[in-house]
Amino acid sequence: MPEDADFERVVDLHYAALYRFALSLSRRESDASDLVQQTFYIWAAKGHQLKDRSKVKSWLFTTLHREFLQKNSRITRFPQLDLEQAEAELPTVQPGASRAVDSSTLLKAMEQIDPNFRAAVALFYLEEYTYPEIAEVLQVPLGTVKSRISRGLAQLQRLLAEPAMAQGRGAK
Amino acid sequence: MNRDEAKKILALYRSEELDGGAEGVREALDLVEKDPELRGWFAQSKGFHAAVGGALQSIPVPADLRGRILAGRKVVPLWKRREFLAAAASVAVLASAGILWARRGASDKSLARFEARMMDYAVRAYGMDILSNDPKEVREYLAGKAAPSDFSLPAKLAAQPVIGGAKLNFQNQPVAMMCFKVKGKTAYLFVIEATDVGGKKLSGTQFGSYEPLSNAVWTADGKVYVLGAEMAEKELRELLGETG
Numbered sequence: 001m002p003e004d005a006d007f008e009r010v011v012d013l014h015y016a017a018l019y020r021f022a023l024s025l026s027r028r029e030s031d032a033s034d035l036v037q038q039t040f041y042i043w044a045a046k047g048h049q050l051k052d053r054s055k056v057k058s059w060l061f062t063t064l065h066r067e068f069l070q071k072n073s074r075i076t077r078f079p080q081l082d083l084e085q086a087e088a089e090l091p092t093v094q095p096g097a098s099r100a101v102d103s104s105t106l107l108k109a110m111e112q113i114d115p116n117f118r119a120a121v122a123l124f125y126l127e128e129y130t131y132p133e134i135a136e137v138l139q140v141p142l143g144t145v146k147s148r149i150s151r152g153l154a155q156l157q158r159l160l161a162e163p164a165m166a167q168g169r170g171a172k
Numbered sequence: 173m174n175r176d177e178a179k180k181i182l183a184l185y186r187s188e189e190l191d192g193g194a195e196g197v198r199e200a201l202d203l204v205e206k207d208p209e210l211r212g213w214f215a216q217s218k219g220f221h222a223a224v225g226g227a228l229q230s231i232p233v234p235a236d237l238r239g240r241i242l243a244g245r246k247v248v249p250l251w252k253r254r255e256f257l258a259a260a261a262s263v264a265v266l267a268s269a270g271i272l273w274a275r276r277g278a279s280d281k282s283l284a285r286f287e288a289r290m291m292d293y294a295v296r297a298y299g300m301d302i303l304s305n306d307p308k309e310v311r312e313y314l315a316g317k318a319a320p321s322d323f324s325l326p327a328k329l330a331a332q333p334v335i336g337g338a339k340l341n342f343q344n345q346p347v348a349m350m351c352f353k354v355k356g357k358t359a360y361l362f363v364i365e366a367t368d369v370g371g372k373k374l375s376g377t378q379f380g381s382y383e384p385l386s387n388a389v390w391t392a393d394g395k396v397y398v399l400g401a402e403m404a405e406k407e408l409r410e411l412l413g414e415t416g
Contacts, residue, residue, distance in 0.1 A: 011241050013384065016297050020231045033237055040241045102303070106227040125225040128190055128356060149184060157220065 010047070011040060014060050017127055021061060024122035025068050027111045035071075039064040061127070061137045065119055072115070101160060109159040117152030124149050175210050178203045182214055186221050189356035222305065222353075226335050229358070230299040286342055286362075286369045287389050287398050291382040293340065293349070294360040294400030300336035300351055310337040310350055319348040320363045323395050326412045332359070342368070354411065359401035366396050377414050379405050388412055 015036060022032035042063055050059055110118055123134045135145045178200035185191045185200075192198075204214050302313045307330075315321035317339035332352040340347040345368035352359040366373065377390040386408045387400040401408060409415055 008242060009383075011238060012295060015238055015241055016233045019233045019237060020228060023231055024228065029234065033234055033240070036237065037241055037244050041244055101223050101227045103227045103231045103299075106224060107231070122228065124184075124186075125221070125228045128186065128225075130190055131194075146184065153183070156224070160224075 113155040120148035121152035187356040226303040290362040290398040301338040303336040307334040314348045319346040323363045357402045362398040
């Protein structure tokens with residue numbers, strides 16, 4: 001049946017990347033799995049409304065991010081600073097920061113960066129989105145995306161350069 | 173443009189494909205060529221991005237998640253779906269899944285089955301066990317896991333940046349996976365001893381597609397190679413030196 005095959009194809013193409021995005025946001029495997037399942041549930045119900053099929057990936061990521069925010073409404077709205085206003089926090093590479101890092105350590109570090117920056121940083125790396133694409137997924141202006149990535153990266157680099165911090169004292 | 177201004181621009185530079193067209197990048201890259209300290213900083217910055225990107229992309233995905241997603245679809249209310257027989261469709265999905273698993277359980281050791289299974293991994297962006305830009309380190313890891321490690325590669329492919337690898341299994345036989353970064357995308361190479369997939373020798377390289385990837389299969393030195401990458405077949409042919 002064409003529609004079942006189409007749904008399965010969309011799942012196969014995107015579920016792994018969506019899970020990694022969800023885990024970078026939520027840190028709990030069970031929460032991440034729930035977010036991905038919920039996203040595809042919504043896709044099954046509403047995906048037929050999307051006329052431009054080239055937008056499926058961004059539609060899924062946008063939906064997942066929105067579901068995450070709704071479940072975590074305690075994350076307050078972040079003032080939309082442009083890049084120029086965030087200059088003081090632009091990342092500078094720490095010595096040794098380019099060494100290989102395992103995903104567990106990275107996720108612990110991601111958990112400690114400001115939650116408002118986390119999604120932008122995850123999309124910056126996970127899906128190799130361009131900045132306009134990240135802005136579209138996060139539904140924020142382009143300048144805000146660059147600011148969030150810059151500030152998130154600065155925090156991430158500081159954390160990864162300090163292994164004790166990266167161990168995650170507040171890990172769930 | 174001075175060094176600090178170049179750093180601000182290049183701190184968020186990932187690759188030519190993604191960020192090459194951003195404002196100021198060309199001028200900043202010109203400065204990198206002339207400034208050894210900036211060049212060293214830029215190399216570290218790119219290394220950091222590669223390490224973090226690789227780590228995020230290698231996060232393992234729960235093995236049962238796909239099945240749960242597909243099974244969860246059947247609880248969508250009937251009035252939201254266009255199919256007339258939603259229950260029959262759910263049964264069809266489950267029956268198809270049963271057939272698929274039965275096929276996967278069969279002892280089909282053919283080269284074609286190996287190709288399909290490896291491309292399945294590539295389409296799902298299988299996670300790497302080792303993240304490294306050093307091909308020697310990746311080969312040593314594979315050798316340590318009793319996976320093929322002394323395989324030879326076409327020159328252009330061998331020249332691409334390595335990002336990591338993993339040891340997989342196919343019908344209980346070891347498979348080497350080595351990943352490359354090619355034009356901003358990950359290319360997945362799988363290698364198995366030819367005797368583990370029927371010993372068939374191909375007369376040349378075979379090209380095909382597993383949406384959204386193109387793939388190539390060839391045999392050499394007693395091994396079978398499967399390469400999957402998100403690029404057009406023409407680009408894949410160029411990568412393998414098969415422009416004829």
